[in-house]
Structure formats: C-alpha cells, structure tokens
Amino acid sequence: MSTGIYAIRHVLTGREYVGSAVNIEKRWKEHVRQATRGKHHSRFFQRSWLKHGAECMEFRVLLLCDKKRLLMYEQACIDGLRPVFNVAPTAGSQLGFKHSDSAKAKMSAAASRTRNFTGHRHSEESRQRISERRKGKGGGARTPERCANISAALTGKTVPEEVRKKISESLSGRTQSAETIEKRMKKLRGRKMPPGFAEAASARMMGKKMSPEALQKMRESRASLSADEVRKIRKMAGDGVKHREIAEKFGITVNNVSVINTRQTYAWVI
Numbered sequence: 001m002s003t004g005i006y007a008i009r010h011v012l013t014g015r016e017y018v019g020s021a022v023n024i025e026k027r028w029k030e031h032v033r034q035a036t037r038g039k040h041h042s043r044f045f046q047r048s049w050l051k052h053g054a055e056c057m058e059f060r061v062l063l064l065c066d067k068k069r070l071l072m073y074e075q076a077c078i079d080g081l082r083p084v085f086n087v088a089p090t091a092g093s094q095l096g097f098k099h100s101d102s103a104k105a106k107m108s109a110a111a112s113r114t115r116n117f118t119g120h121r122h123s124e125e126s127r128q129r130i131s132e133r134r135k136g137k138g139g140g141a142r143t144p145e146r147c148a149n150i151s152a153a154l155t156g157k158t159v160p161e162e163v164r165k166k167i168s169e170s171l172s173g174r175t176q177s178a179e180t181i182e183k184r185m186k187k188l189r190g191r192k193m194p195p196g197f198a199e200a201a202s203a204r205m206m207g208k209k210m211s212p213e214a215l216q217k218m219r220e221s222r223a224s225l226s227a228d229e230v231r232k233i234r235k236m237a238g239d240g241v242k243h244r245e246i247a248e249k250f251g252i253t254v255n256n257v258s259v260i261n262t263r264q265t266y267a268w269v270i
Contacts, residue, residue, distance in 0.1 A: 001022075001023045001025070001026075002023070002024040002025065002061065002064055003021070003022050003023070003024070003064060003065065003066070003067050003070070004020070004021075004024060004061060004062070004063050004064035004065050004070070004073070005018065005019070005020050005061075005062040005063050005065070005070070005073050005074050005077050006018070006019055006020070006021065006024050006027070006028070006059065006060065006061050006062060007019075007059075007060055007062050007077070007081070007083070008028075008031065008045070008057055008058070008059050008085070009057070009058045009059075009060065010048055010052070010056055010057060010058075010085075011056050011057075011058050012052060012056055013048070015044075015048065015083070015084040015085055016081055016083040016084065016085060017031075017042060017045050017083050017085035017086055018062070018074065018077045018078050018081055018083040018086060019074065019086075020070040020071065020073070020074040020091065021070075022067050022070070024061060028059050031045075032054065035049040035054075036054075038050070041087065042085050042086065042087050043087070044084060044085045044087065045085040048085070062077055063077075071091045074091040075090070075091040078090075078091060216268060219268070220268065223266065224252075225250070225252070225260075225266065227266075227269045229250060230260055230266045230269045231269065233246055233250060233257060233260050233261065234260065234261055237257065237261040238261075243257040243258060243261075
C-alpha cells in the first residue's frame with residue numbers, strides 16, 4: 001500500500017488532476033469506477049474521460065509521504081502544477097468550488113423535500129400504512145384501555161428534585177408572546193371539560209391552603225398598578241392631595257386610593 005500524492009494526466013492535452021491518498025492504488029480504482037459510471041466528482045475530468053476514453057488517461061505517482069503530511073504536499077503540488085481537472089483549488093476542502101446552475105437546482109429541490117418533509121407528498125398506500133401504524137397511539141383518539149395503561153404507568157412516579165430545578169431554571173424569565181397566547185386561547189375556546197373533571201378538580205383542591213408566598217405572588221401577578229404608581233399615590237396622599245384628584249389621575253376609584261394609602265392592598269410595596 002502506497003501513501004502519497006498522485007496525478008492523472010490527459011496524454012493528448014496535458015491537463016491533469018492532482019490528489020492524495022493513504023492507499024494510492026485503491027484511489028486510482030475509485031477514479032476509474034466513478035468515471036466509468038459517469039459519476040466522477042470533477043465534471044472536467046468526467047467530460048474528458050467520456051470524450052477520449054480511459055486509454056488517454058495516464059496515472060502516475062508524484063511522491064510518497066507520511067499520511068500526516070498528505071494535505072501539505074498535495075497543496076504544494078496543486079499550487080505548482082495548477083491542475084485543470086481539480087474543481088477546488090484547496091487541498092482537502094471545497095473552498096473555491098462553484099456548483100453549476102443545474103446542480104444548485106437539484107440540491108435546492110432535494111433540500112425542499114427532506115427539510116421537515118416540506119413539499120414531500122406521501123402516496124395513498126403510504127398514508128394508509130402510516131394510519132394503520134398510528135391507530136391507538138398518541139396524537140389520535142385514545143381508547144379507554146390505553147388511557148388506563150398510561151395512568152398505571154405514571155401512578156406513583158415523581159420527578160426528581162434536580163430535574164424539577166432544571167426545568168424551573170429553564171423556564172424562569174420566559175414570557176409567551178401575544179401571538180402564542182392568542183393561539184392557545186383559540187384552541188381552548190368552545191372546548192368543554194370531560195364529565196366529572198370539575199368535580200374531581202374541586203375534590204383535589206378541597207381543604208388545601210396556599211402558602212403566604214404563593215398568595216403574595218398571585219396578588220402581585222394580578223396587580224393592576226405598578227409598584228412605582230403605588231408609591232406615587234401614597235406620596236400624593238401624604239402630601240395632602242385630594243383622593244378624588246389622585247383617582248382621576250391614575251384611573252381608579254376613590255376607595256382604591258384610600259385602601260392603597262392605608263396599606264390594606266399593595267402591602268408588599270415598600
């Protein structure tokens with residue numbers, strides 16, 4: 001097995017192809033096989049092969065070297081010989097290679113079919129097979145037996161504290177866009193709870209009490225005034241501004257001003 005740099009020369013025109021290989025003999029056979037099938041990666045080499053035949057191609061070894069230095073010597077040979085058949089001027093890279101318009105069109109069409117199956121259409125037989133495989137699985141109508149199996153599999157399972165913490169950290173600070181919220185609302189509009197759902201939810205919540213921290217967060221999330229606005233209201237009331245004037249300025253009722261000033265609401269605002 002020979003490792004090094006080789007060249008394929010067209011004896012009539014003198015045009016060459018320069019390459020490197022760990023196994024030069026095997027690489028030459030690959031060139032012959034690709035060109036014979038009309039699938040050689042160099043369109044220039046392929047055209048000459050089809051036009052003049054294999055007998056016009058002369059294979060020769062330029063130098064032998066260690067495989068770690070293949071690209072270095074290959075680049076030196078490319079720079080010195082300037083082989084016409086090489087489609088890329090950089091050894092071991094496609095840098096500088098330009099695809100033809102027809103090749104670009106083929107790649108674009110292939111990408112449009114394979115990227116998330118965009119533009120791909122299943123045949124009627126294929127659709128039928130997919131439908132048969134998906135029957136009874138998630139995404140479609142779940143049978144009572146499947147629901148019972150899922151319930152039994154999940155009963156008693158708890159999410160580890162580390163996993164909960166990671167999920168919480170990944171979701172903290174994230175807010176849903178108005179479009180996402182609207183999409184969710186459209187899906188929920190007109191939907192009815194299954195029979196017994198409300199009763200079961202009520203039974204689960206019966207007797208449960210929210211922690212002071214949870215109550216505080218709920219109050220803050222439902223607050224219609226910001227903390228800065230509450231501070232301004234209290235300052236204006238402390239400066240003797242009439243509650244009616246404050247109410248008109250902030251668009252709230254006089255009673256709201258009173259309870260805010262006496263800290264009956266927005267007690268968490270310092």
